[in-house]
Amino acid sequence: MAVSLLCCDWLKEYKTRHRVGIQIRGTVESISKRFFTEVPCVGQVLGDSFAEIKSLGMPEHFCEDELLFILNTDKRKSLTLKYYARKILYFLRQQNILRSLKTFLEQPEEQQSALEGAVLVDQYCNPLADVTLEGISVQLDEMVEKVKKTLRLKNPSHPSLRCAQGFFSSKAMxxxxxxxxxxxxxxxxxxxxxxxxxxxxxxxxxxxxxxxxxxxxxxxxxxxxxxxxYLTINPDNVQYLLLQARLYFHLGIWPEKVLDILQHIQALDPSQHGAVGYLVQHTLEHIQHKKHPVTPDEKRRSAPEHVEVQYSVGLIMKHKRSGYNCVIYGWDPKCTMSQEWITTMRVQQLSKGANQPFYNVLVQDGTCRYAAQENLEPHSAPLEIGHPEVGRYFSEFVETHYVANEELEMRYPEDTRETLGKVHELYHGLSLDSGHQDQASNQPNHTTNM
Structure with a gap:
């Protein structure tokens, strides 16, 4: 043990970890500026950022440790940093699990454990969960022992008690x-x-x-x-490859990966030239667009056309009719949805119809909605909103509201002051008044009954 400790240069490892930590944090901090204008998607893949982290040339567990450190800091602060750190960690682990799955599939069939395969699939779909083959095996062994214990008491001659461990294979299911x-x-x-x-x-x-x-x-x-x-198991299925390319293209994520998939499809089946050519052209346009992103328009509350907008980004609201809790992350002076959406959602039945401010809100149940002003009211007891996209727009939760991150504040430059004023009016002012009343009630009463 002493020899192994002496062989490790702890100072060098510490310096390496420290340098990697700074580089990882810098990469994560830069992502919001690049991805904020993209269409939000829960399944968004940050392929570019993953490539940047790989290019650091450091052991992956160093990178993962730093990402976990970011995620485990004060849960109410650095929300945007945590949001992108979680996405990178999610993607990083998925890529590692896919490599493990490919190694598993390359083994002879008789050496493949159905349980190990199932665990790998579960790990891929839930890469941030603590799921291990060892842990699952222990739980299964405990379940088997409990069943055997019951059988020994109630039916000692049951065949299961005579079966050797591992008797049943996946094919016996x-x-x-x-x-x-x-x-x-x-x-x-x-x-x-x-x-x-x-x-x-x-x-x-x-x-x-x-x-x-x-x-x-x-x-x-x-x-x-x-x-x-599926494509890890059957990597040359052209139809599924094409579906994968279309999905990635539709979501606007990882365009370089789309080009790789399309190149593979073309090599497997030249008859797909038409579909492949169309996607290649538009994917290249998307890559070019990412190099020259369009600066989003500012929405200033002081503009005459915004005079009817009552609420601001970061406020915790309650929907009067549906009862859901939400936080505002955007607004329009009038409804900007299509006529089909307006008809489907029966907007015309509202007292002001579509001719009133509408708000983009993140809802507690994990959905994103577009709500009319007359249907929203400030929440009487503000609470955190458990939505996976909160960190995309906000940097911190401070008791009564969310603080817009730098990118959202650039889009709504006058909302921060408006939100603070509204919060003070709704909550802090009320607490101050109640505090004065409490102090007054503790003073001797010198009045006489009228």
Whole structure:
């Protein structure tokens, strides 16, 4: 042990980690300026930033340690930094898991464990969760022992007690659909809601932690994960490759990866030249656009056309009709949605219709919505909004409201002062008044009854 300690240059490792930490933090801090103008997407892939981190040439666990350090600081502060650190860590781990899955698939079939394969799939879909093969194996062993203990008491002659460990292989399992239906039925009886997942050539279940809502982009993440996993197993399936390229192109993410996929498709099947050529052209245009991003228009509250806008970014609101809690991250003096959307959402039934300010809001249930001013009111007891995109727009939560990050503040340069004033009027002013009243009530009462 002493020899191994002497062989390690701890000072050199410390300096390396410190340098990597500075470089990682600098990369993460620069992302918001580059990605803020992109269309928000829960499943957004920061391929460019991942490439930058890889180019540092440092051990990946150094990078991961720094990203985890950023994520584990004060949860109410540095929200934008945490937002992009989480995305990079998510992507970094997914790429590592894909490599492990490819190694797993290269093994002879008789050496492949169904459990290990399932764990790798689970890890890929939930890369930030603490899921390990060792941990799952321990839990399964505990379950087996509990079942055997019960059998020994109630049925000592049961065949399961005579089976050697590992007797059942993955091929001895019943039909996946039958097992899933049975499992889903049992879970419903126990009050857990599961639903089937449309996975290529398979039948899976997923646990529904939250209700679906308008604007939820989680389906894109599930589709992307499914395609990535399927193409790891069948890397030359042209139709799925084309679907993957179209998905990435539609989401506007990782355009360099799209070009690689399209090149692979062209090599596999030259007859796809038309579809490939179209996507190549528009992907190159997207890359060029990213090099010269358009500066978003400023929205100043002092402008005459914005005189009816009552609320500002960062305020915690409550929807009067639907009852949901949300935070404002943008606004328009009038509804800017299409006529089809206006008709579908019955906007004309509102007292002021579409001719009133509308607000972009992040909702507690994880959705993004567009709400009319007459349907919103300041929350009586402001609380944090548990939405995955909060860090994209805000840097901090301070008791009653969110603080816009640098990019959002550039778009709404006069909203910060407006938000502070509104917060003081709604909450701090009220607390001051109540405090004065408390002090007054503690003073001797010199008045007489009238």
């Amino acid at each position: 019943s039909i996946p659909i039958s097992l899933s239906v049975l499992y889903m039925t049992l879970s419903h009886k126990l009050g857990l809601h599961l639903e089937p997942v449309n996975f290529p050539n398979h039948f899976l279940l997923r646990w529904c932690q939250r209700p679906r809502g308008e604007g939820n982009e989680k389906s894109y993440q599930l589709l992307r994960d499914s395609l990535d996993l």
